[in-house]
Amino acid sequence: MRLTVLLAPLLLGIAPQEDLDRRVDDFAAKIAPGDDGVAAKLKEALKTRPGKIVLRDRAEKAAETLRRIAERDAVPDYFKARFEEKDGVFRLRAGQEDYRKRLLGEAAAAKADLDRIRPVVAEVAESMVSEPEINARLKAYLSHPATLESIYHKDLRRQTRPDIYVLLRKMGEVFAQGEDGRFFVPEAGRDKARLYAKVGETVSRTTADSAAWLKTFFEGVAPFDELHKRLKADAGDPLFSGILLQKALQNLDPNDVDSALRKYEERAAELKAKLPEVFMDTPQGKILSENAAGEVQEKLGDLDRARSKARLLREPARELVSRLRDGDELNDSFRKAFGSDAVLALLDVDVGGEDSDALAIVTARIKQALRKRDDGKYEVIPEVAEELGRELKDPVQNQAKEDRFLRVISMYGEKMDDPALKAVFTSWHGRHEVERVAKETLASKNPDGLAWWIDRHFEKGADGYRLRPASRPEIEAIVAETEKLRKEAGKNELKD
Amino acid sequence: MSSRTSVLFLLLAAGAPAAGQAPAPGIDGILAAHWKGAGIAPAPLVGDAEFLRRLSLDLAGRIPSKAELEAFLRKPDRAAKIDELLASPEFPRFWSEVWTAWLNGYAAAFDSNREGLRFWLEKEIREGAPWDRIVSRLVSASGVSNVDGSVNFILHNGVDPAIKVSRAFLGIRLDCAKCHDHPFDRWTQKHFEEMSRFFATIRRENLTGSVRVSDASDRAGGPKPRFLTGSQPVTARWREELGYFITESRPFGRAFANRLWYHFMGRGIVDPPDDFSLRNKPSVPALLDFLAAEAETRAWDLRSMARLICLSDAYRRSSAGAPRDPKAEAAFARRVLKPLLPEQVIDSLAVALDSDALRQRRAAALRGLLGRSFGEDFSLTWRHRETVQDLMAKFALDLPAPPSASTEDLYLRMLSRRPTARERELLRGRPAAEVVSALAHSNEFYFGH
Numbered sequence: 001m002r003l004t005v006l007l008a009p010l011l012l013g014i015a016p017q018e019d020l021d022r023r024v025d026d027f028a029a030k031i032a033p034g035d036d037g038v039a040a041k042l043k044e045a046l047k048t049r050p051g052k053i054v055l056r057d058r059a060e061k062a063a064e065t066l067r068r069i070a071e072r073d074a075v076p077d078y079f080k081a082r083f084e085e086k087d088g089v090f091r092l093r094a095g096q097e098d099y100r101k102r103l104l105g106e107a108a109a110a111k112a113d114l115d116r117i118r119p120v121v122a123e124v125a126e127s128m129v130s131e132p133e134i135n136a137r138l139k140a141y142l143s144h145p146a147t148l149e150s151i152y153h154k155d156l157r158r159q160t161r162p163d164i165y166v167l168l169r170k171m172g173e174v175f176a177q178g179e180d181g182r183f184f185v186p187e188a189g190r191d192k193a194r195l196y197a198k199v200g201e202t203v204s205r206t207t208a209d210s211a212a213w214l215k216t217f218f219e220g221v222a223p224f225d226e227l228h229k230r231l232k233a234d235a236g237d238p239l240f241s242g243i244l245l246q247k248a249l250q251n252l253d254p255n256d257v258d259s260a261l262r263k264y265e266e267r268a269a270e271l272k273a274k275l276p277e278v279f280m281d282t283p284q285g286k287i288l289s290e291n292a293a294g295e296v297q298e299k300l301g302d303l304d305r306a307r308s309k310a311r312l313l314r315e316p317a318r319e320l321v322s323r324l325r326d327g328d329e330l331n332d333s334f335r336k337a338f339g340s341d342a343v344l345a346l347l348d349v350d351v352g353g354e355d356s357d358a359l360a361i362v363t364a365r366i367k368q369a370l371r372k373r374d375d376g377k378y379e380v381i382p383e384v385a386e387e388l389g390r391e392l393k394d395p396v397q398n399q400a401k402e403d404r405f406l407r408v409i410s411m412y413g414e415k416m417d418d419p420a421l422k423a424v425f426t427s428w429h430g431r432h433e434v435e436r437v438a439k440e441t442l443a444s445k446n447p448d449g450l451a452w453w454i455d456r457h458f459e460k461g462a463d464g465y466r467l468r469p470a471s472r473p474e475i476e477a478i479v480a481e482t483e484k485l486r487k488e489a490g491k492n493e494l495k496d
Numbered sequence: 497m498s499s500r501t502s503v504l505f506l507l508l509a510a511g512a513p514a515a516g517q518a519p520a521p522g523i524d525g526i527l528a529a530h531w532k533g534a535g536i537a538p539a540p541l542v543g544d545a546e547f548l549r550r551l552s553l554d555l556a557g558r559i560p561s562k563a564e565l566e567a568f569l570r571k572p573d574r575a576a577k578i579d580e581l582l583a584s585p586e587f588p589r590f591w592s593e594v595w596t597a598w599l600n601g602y603a604a605a606f607d608s609n610r611e612g613l614r615f616w617l618e619k620e621i622r623e624g625a626p627w628d629r630i631v632s633r634l635v636s637a638s639g640v641s642n643v644d645g646s647v648n649f650i651l652h653n654g655v656d657p658a659i660k661v662s663r664a665f666l667g668i669r670l671d672c673a674k675c676h677d678h679p680f681d682r683w684t685q686k687h688f689e690e691m692s693r694f695f696a697t698i699r700r701e702n703l704t705g706s707v708r709v710s711d712a713s714d715r716a717g718g719p720k721p722r723f724l725t726g727s728q729p730v731t732a733r734w735r736e737e738l739g740y741f742i743t744e745s746r747p748f749g750r751a752f753a754n755r756l757w758y759h760f761m762g763r764g765i766v767d768p769p770d771d772f773s774l775r776n777k778p779s780v781p782a783l784l785d786f787l788a789a790e791a792e793t794r795a796w797d798l799r800s801m802a803r804l805i806c807l808s809d810a811y812r813r814s815s816a817g818a819p820r821d822p823k824a825e826a827a828f829a830r831r832v833l834k835p836l837l838p839e840q841v842i843d844s845l846a847v848a849l850d851s852d853a854l855r856q857r858r859a860a861a862l863r864g865l866l867g868r869s870f871g872e873d874f875s876l877t878w879r880h881r882e883t884v885q886d887l888m889a890k891f892a893l894d895l896p897a898p899p900s901a902s903t904e905d906l907y908l909r910m911l912s913r914r915p916t917a918r919e920r921e922l923l924r925g926r927p928a929a930e931v932v933s934a935l936a937h938s939n940e941f942y943f944g945h
Contacts, residue, residue, distance in 0.1 A: 049632075053733050189642055485740070489740055493725055
């Protein structure tokens with residue numbers, strides 16, 4: 001059940017109708033009826049629109065069956081792809097060592113986060129009052145052993161350790177995913193993609209150029225105090241230039257990107273011209289004028305937050321870039337742009353800074369929803385009770401459904417010969433990870449109902465497709481439906 | 497459809513051309529008979545310059561350049577010019593914009609990708625796809641919004657798609673029947689409900705940054721839908737069968753012909769063009785029947801139908817002269833004024849001022865429009881005019897330098913004519929930029945006439 005809900009959007013890899021039309025025509029042309037009158041009738045029927053519709057109906061029904069099979073087998077397929085089974089024990093396949101390393105690394109990071117959060121949540125759950133009823137419901141939810149893992153993997157992880165989908169949620173209008181799992185810019189999205197690429201290219205180039213200039217400039221600055229020392233150390237980071245220039249891109253009007261980029265470059269030139277004005281000369285080098293120090297301190301704070309964000313987005317950006325199709329110059333532009341921290345920091349993605357710490361997020365959320373009474377007990381803040389009630393409509397039943405699915409993964413986990421992997425696959429984290437990867441794998445599957453249907457009813461010979469004798473009733477039914485549909489279309493109950 | 501007999505009759509009655517001749521007299525013969533019966537005197541035909549301006553706006557979405565105008569005036573071969581424009585890349589580009597505005601308006605809705613639809617339409621029109629195929633695909637489209645452009649029509653019109661589909665492809669308004677039986681027409685609430693069921697199988701899922709539209713065949717249970725002609729689906733491919741029923745029905749051909757006529761003439765034979773009803777009859781019924789039959793005979797070919805209409809004398813009737821006469825306009829004896837679409841305004845300014853900078857700003861200016869709540873067919877309303885003026889105000893602030901200092905030259909570039917003696921007098925000594933600004937804001941510039 002849980003898998004169905006999660007995977008439904010991604011399972012429907014229906015071939016576009018135009019492609020299916022061409023394939024139906026191709027199939028019809030290759031039917032070799034010989035003396036078989038039924039096959040000959042099908043060949044004729046498929047030359048008509050109603051005939052094509054009826055066959056596409058059959059193909060789609062077959063595809064739905066294949067999708068259900070793929071969904072059912074998602075977990076077994078995950079393990080088959082990575083492990084060999086012998087005598088009831090699963091061993092890692094050769095060549096899957098990197099996968100193992102990544103999985104264990106992920107598990108360790110998740111465990112570290114969860115170990116910090118768990119006591120905080122447990123303390124709150126234990127100390128909650130039971131009245132009004134929403135308190136009891138929240139207490140039951142927070143006390144369930146799977147709740148924390150579930151919140152972490154569906155929500156906190158995205159924010160604290162974002163994956164490629166965090167980027168795609170913002171860039172999805174530009175990128176589409178092909179059946180090979182790689183990303184490309186579809187024709188209709190190219191205009192917008194060019195805008196993104198243009199901004200990326202300008203920011204990447206301008207910040208690199210400014211950083212080189214700043215580095216040289218700050219070599220002449222005295223290590224007067226901690227602020228000056230830090231400036232000297234950070235001046236050569238293009239991200240620092242990005243912070244100094246970013247104002248030019250605030251409230252960027254997508255209809256007038258060119259003039260915004262012009263301003264960006266002008267601001268870079270202005271920076272070079274005016275920065276020396278806020279420094280005064282001393283025998284040991286330049287030092288900041290007193291008035292400018294406060295603003296510079298503020299910029300360094302922005303730099304810290306931007307660094308945190310860029311650090312979190314580097315890996316998903318690297319993955320996205322590695323999965324872009326080759327041979328498209330726009331993709332090449334994105335490859336360059338996503339290599340720049342200054343570009344990553346500009347993306348409208350809410351990660352980094354204080355929000356990148358899972359414990360800080362959880363603590364903040366608890367404060368938003370609960371208050372501590374004088375007796376030390378927690379209660380839901382009345383103002384948020386209604387909203388919380390909606391979110392927690394039936395938490396225990398929902399959790400039970402999820403548990404059932406995750407337990408199936410444990411059944412594989414328990415058969416692992418590798419103790420480390422066994423621990424992961426029997427943990428909540430490992431099971432959520434399998435769920436996520438299975439979802440991605442299914443997204444790129446496109447069940448071919450037409451091929452399956454043809455294969456079931458026709459034999460392919462040297463002269464073309466020959467009808468299997470057992471399939472005559474199916475073909476007769478198609479021909480009859482074609483005729484019925486043609487007659488339906490001929491109805492005209494409209495009077496002028 | 498089985499209207500061949502009536503068409504033959506009409507052709508004979510109106511003085512059918514001999515075999516091998518262009519079929520344009522069909523239109524003109526029918527109109528001549530209609531005018532005679534109604535006692536209407538037709539307006540004179542426009543000259544070559546005005547014809548070219550009209551044709552360029554309708555087929556390429558822009559006024560002719562000065563060079564094109566001069567070349568045409570030297571050799572005014574109308575048929576050749578029509579073919580040249582129909583074969584140009586501007587034709588599919590502009591018509592895809594016209595159809596996109598008509599199908600999805602300018603507003604973004606339900607995460608639909610408007611440019612995806614436009615791009616798909618351009619490709620279809622460029623490749624010569626017949627209208628019945630385009631419509632079938634639009635009605636039954638499935639796929640991902642930023643990859644399969646056709647899906648964005650049904651995605652955009654996700655609330656009560658039966659209403660939009662009926663209006664767009666059949667010219668029938670089911671809006672009233674959504675809540676009650678139509679008070680003045682044949683459509684009942686049952687009609688609406690039965691039509692709406694065709695879309696009950698639609699499954700819409702948000703993906704990362706796009707939307708997937710598909711059909712769930714397991715939803716094809718319960719009462720079957722029913723098309724307005726009484727046809728019912730046989731398989732679970734309800735939307736696909738609806739596309740088939742629509743394009744096989746009589747209203748489809750009539751709505752298509754009427755829509756094309758509306759595009760070229762500025763007024764439908766049934767007007768508004770999406771309101772065929774018992775109370776809103778065609779102004780020239782024989783003409784509608786003729787065009788609908790021609791559309792089917794010509795296999796729903798857009799270029800062929802465009803050629804047929806543009807070669808007719810009806811297309812060349814003048815809008816100038818006598819005061820407005822609704823009776824003559826409804827009978828197409830006089831041309832109706834058409835406000836230009838925003839796309840036409842921008843492209844015409846770019847051609848007139850020979851400005852690549854304006855061309856480059858085109859996409860941005862149009863994107864600026866997308867955030868506004870314009871429905872389809874807004875060219876029918878005064879809102880359109882406000883939009884055009886708004887757009888022009890933006891452009892007027894930053895128009896490129898005039899390509900010429902000569903008032904005469906600027907008139908040819910912008911209005912496809914020379915200035916009158918009075919205009920010359922009025923503009924004497926004025927800077928070229930001022931002349932350009934005045935002409936760019938004139939009714940003559942931003943109306944098709």
